Amino acid sequence: MxxxxxxxxxxxxxxxxxxxxxxxxxxxxxxxxxxxxELEWLEISIADLMSKKxxxxxxxxxxxTGLEEKHTLIxxxxxTGTAMYQGDIHLYGLNWKVxxxxxxxxxxxxxxxxxxxxxxEILTDCLxxxxxxxxxxxxxxxxxxLGTSYAPSxxxxxxxxxxxxxxxxxxxxxxEYLIEKGIPKLFVEDLRENSVGTVK
Numbered sequence: 001m002x003x004x005x006x007x008x009x010x011x012x013x014x015x016x017x018x019x020x021x022x023x024x025x026x027x028x029x030x031x032x033x034x035x036x037x038e039l040e041w042l043e044i045s046i047a048d049l050m051s052k053k054x055x056x057x058x059x060x061x062x063x064x065t066g067l068e069e070k071h072t073l074i075x076x077x078x079x080t081g082t083a084m085y086q087g088d089i090h091l092y093g094l095n096w097k098v099x100x101x102x103x104x105x106x107x108x109x110x111x112x113x114x115x116x117x118x119x120x121e122i123l124t125d126c127l128x129x130x131x132x133x134x135x136x137x138x139x140x141x142x143x144x145x146l147g148t149s150y151a152p153s154x155x156x157x158x159x160x161x162x163x164x165x166x167x168x169x170x171x172x173x174x175x176e177y178l179i180e181k182g183i184p185k186l187f188v189e190d191l192r193e194n195s196v197g198t199v200k
Contacts, residue, residue, distance in 0.1 A: 005033060006084075009042050010103050021046050037085065041102070082150065083113070083142045092184040094119065105144040110156075113142050122181050123159070130166045132157055160191055 012024050028034065028042050083099040090096075096114040120139035131138040133154035138146070146156040166172045175192050179185050 092187040101144045
């Protein structure tokens with residue numbers, strides 16, 4: 001997704017009243033230079049902000065179809081406008097989805113996040129007892145959302161530090177245990193040497 005055009009719109013969105021947001025939404029929907037993904041991200045960002053500004057729950061209606069769309073945090077809509085999908089990458093024998101934070105979240109210093117659903121599920125099963133706040137979706141959320149209104153009960157801690165803590169507290173017996181559970185050996189070895197999975 002191109003940043004230049006979306007940066008322009010996100011600045012308008014963040015500095016707007018509720019009335020302005022309606023006009024901006026019309027402007028965005030008529031901008032033929034925006035991709036479908038950009039349009040979706042900006043529309044969801046507007047819905048999020050309108051909901052916060054008005055203190056009520058708003059439904060997201062697709063103007064083209066007239067149907068209400070679910071407003072949930074899922075990878076297909078990239079994390080309800082809180083992450084920008086950059087494509088897939090093949091690492092450690094697995095495909096990972098690569099996301100970067102939109103301008104609103106870039107102040108946290110995390111540049112990219114690599115997501116693989118299977119790996120996140122294994123990490124959840126193995127490490128949940130030492131995850132900050134015991135947040136069940138910890139490994140399925142972009143790290144810049146941890147500790148925000150999307151995940152207020154938790155905070156970001158590097159995966160390497162979480163694993164070290166899990167071993168120290170005997171939640172898992174060793175790094176090799178993660179390999180036995182299905183995480184690629186090279187990935188575990190790299191984790192042991194460096195903090196990977198997010199790029200700061």
